Amino acid sequence: MTTDRSGFFGALPPVHRDRLLAFAREVSFPAGLRIFDEGGAADRFWIIRSGTVALDVYEPGRGTAVVETLGEGELLGWSWLFEPYHWHLGAQTRAPVTAWEFDAREVRDAIDAYPAFGLAVTRCVAAVAIGRRLRACRTRLLDLYGPPGDVRQAGTGGAVP
Secondary structure (H helix, E strand, C coil), rough: CCCCCCCHHHHHCHHHHHHHHHCEEEECCCCEEEEECCECCCCEHHHHHHHHEEEEEEEECCCCEEEHHHHHHEEEHHHHHHHCCCCEEEEEEECCCCEEEEEEHHHHHHHCHHHHHHHHHHHHHHHHHHHHHHHHHHHHHHHHHHCCCCCCCCCCCCCCC
């Protein structure tokens, strides 16, 4: 398997990237497929090779709102790494997707068995996925639910002149 040096794999040192890839299984999904739903069991994760996946949140009475769209090289799913192993968002393909799929339990077992690998993967998930996702969700939710005409720049705390 060959990998691009950008995205999630680019953030992992080669030795840890190779160890992670040993658990990979190639999969593909058609456009419009619901991959997982918010609250479901997070028992696997994916690194997207091609295509796009929309991450969404469901709000009763309002429906589903897309909070971020992922593409090539990006990690789909991080809830598999932290108990209680339930998805925090939902995911649906926007275009046909090819990806590497990983069994969460196998990877968690390797994280426990190889501390350097575990630290590298955990840091990578935290930096590449969680931090960026939280910022994207916050920005999108401000777009959706902020008062009309109240334009704010993320991180400045003040109105844009």
